[in-house]
Amino acid sequence: MTRLAACWILVLALAGALRFHDLGQRPLHADEATGARITGRALEGQGYRFDPTHYHGPVLHRLGQLASLAAGHRRWADMEITPLRAVTAGAGLLTVALPLFGVRRYGQPAMLFAALLLATSPMLVYYSRMFIHETLLALFGLLVFAQLSLRRHLWLIGLWAGLMWATKETFVISLAAWAAAAFACWLLLGKNRPHPRELLRRHGRDAALGLAVFLLVSIGFYTDGFRHGRGAWDAVHTYFVYHPTEGHEKPFAWYLQLLGLSETRGGLWWWTGAPLLLAILTAVRSLSPRSPNPATVRFLAIATLLHLLAYSVISYKTPWLMVLPLAHILLLAGLSVAFFPKRPALRVAAGLGLAGVIAWQLVQTVRSSFQFPTEARNRFAYVPTSPDIAGLTPWLEQLDAAQPDLPLQPILVVGSDYWPLPWYLRRYEQVGFYPEPPAEIDRMPLVFATGDLTEQLIATHVPVPRGLRDGLPITVWVRSDFWDASVQKSHD
Incomplete structure (x- = not known):
């Protein structure tokens, strides 16, 4: 026994x-x-x-x-x-x-x-x-x-x-x-x-x-x-x-x-x-x-x-x-x-x-x-989230710290099929989700896009490609002042 x-x-x-x-x-x-x-x-x-x-x-x-x-x-x-x-x-x-x-x-x-x-x-x-x-x-x-x-x-x-x-x-x-x-x-x-x-x-x-x-x-x-x-x-x-x-x-x-x-x-x-x-x-x-x-x-x-x-x-x-x-x-x-x-x-x-x-x-x-929990060669990883998304939170904190006098919000998410992104943005109070780009999008500090927003944002933002889910990338458009400040801070 x-x-x-x-x-x-x-x-x-x-x-x-x-x-x-x-x-x-x-x-x-x-x-x-x-x-x-x-x-x-x-x-x-x-x-x-x-x-x-x-x-x-x-x-x-x-x-x-x-x-x-x-x-x-x-x-x-x-x-x-x-x-x-x-x-x-x-x-x-x-x-x-x-x-x-x-x-x-x-x-x-x-x-x-x-x-x-x-x-x-x-x-x-x-x-x-x-x-x-x-x-x-x-x-x-x-x-x-x-x-x-x-x-x-x-x-x-x-x-x-x-x-x-x-x-x-x-x-x-x-x-x-x-x-x-x-x-x-x-x-x-x-x-x-x-x-x-x-x-x-x-x-x-x-x-x-x-x-x-x-x-x-x-x-x-x-x-x-x-x-x-x-x-x-x-x-x-x-x-x-x-x-x-x-x-x-x-x-x-x-x-x-x-x-x-x-x-x-x-x-x-x-x-x-x-x-x-x-x-x-x-x-x-x-x-x-x-x-x-x-x-x-x-x-x-x-x-x-x-x-x-x-x-x-x-x-x-x-x-x-x-x-x-x-x-x-x-x-x-x-x-x-x-x-x-x-x-x-x-x-x-x-x-x-x-x-x-x-x-x-x-x-x-x-x-x-x-x-290999999120890799394509894993038989049970069905439409897995990209490991790249796990580094999103510390990266956003670095951007925010680069411009302490300016808020990194509001944050816009434009397009569809963007989950699990809301989880990784849950600590930001001003997050908006839009199927189509809204007016004055070029003034936003940060824009996540599942589609192409080059025409609307290339003059004011810097595109940063990131992985979202298997086979589905996402582009993070960072307003130029935040981007320049973060680059400068990383060089200091």
Whole structure:
């Protein structure tokens, strides 16, 4: 027992180190910056109003608000990224701990291996270190499965499902996949399947209580504590009016390629398909009459397949949408331990193979999250923010110090698609955002432009090209008096 406890502690310590180490290192992603801005408004007492046309649910922002308050931040200008990312890093760590709830039912080896896979998965680690919704969605989704594994207090499934809906509208994909998988497993029981009336007698009370909790939790979040009743309608209305950002359309097989096929980028070889192969092996072996836990394996296998199918049909695709489906895959892969061969030599070989899977995941995790977190050769760095943007704040401070008698404000941002720039300008009070250049732009001390403003500013400003996001540069136009003063000061 002591050895097993030590193993679990080591796995959780590894998961925590991978998720929390140097959490503020990576430049802020555009999606993180928009989420931080919504959190900042709530932090300043502006409340929360769910936008059904574009943004996701409120749970991430509310937890981010609590984390910021705990760190002593009260305003948008004071916020830092580490407390915000600690929310999702913590959710990722809790996800790794969830296989503990399945130990009695599925055994220590299977659950320990599943936890190791979750702990070292390069995709799960990378997105746990970002302030985005998907890691929370995966946590609440696996809590549903953990509750089913415990077979007690099943009404709590309503709580986890309610938190899923309040996190992101895509929870309906999981709900539909799980419902269809449960129905398929019920059919596969054949003559042994219980009658619906028997199921209702056993679980009707839990189902009714769970539904009430589900509605209370989800509506409570969307209405900002029942203060804005329209939020309940908007939570449903979003499925009809949501407008995804253009430019993320991918072919049907894109997710399968991401999860199962190898790829070489900039001399680095990436392959995360080993857990998928183990999951497929587990699903196939569940067809055997002697298979342990066949109902669980079949449920997970069917649910995983339906998740992948649903997300693949949708043309809008980003890699972080696979966080919850991948967690399903890793659980299935963990259950493959139950099919270890009995012959000692083969067991040793199989154990070494599984150790190799963990080691290779660790190599890719270190590469993606620590060595090359924002580079194009990183398979998981999707539209990353340029490292150049991280040096923006000290550079602006130098410009400001070069002309102490003149304010560096107002600052103008002209054009569109400028996120995460507002985060890096959050400490300046006079920042304006314009789709087109306004009048008297030539008098502004500083202008950030995503388009060409040469005609308007070349006579009065000096252009300084900087990186913003992968494939998207930005030009900073510095008024000549500030530029000349900063050059002179650097020579003194």
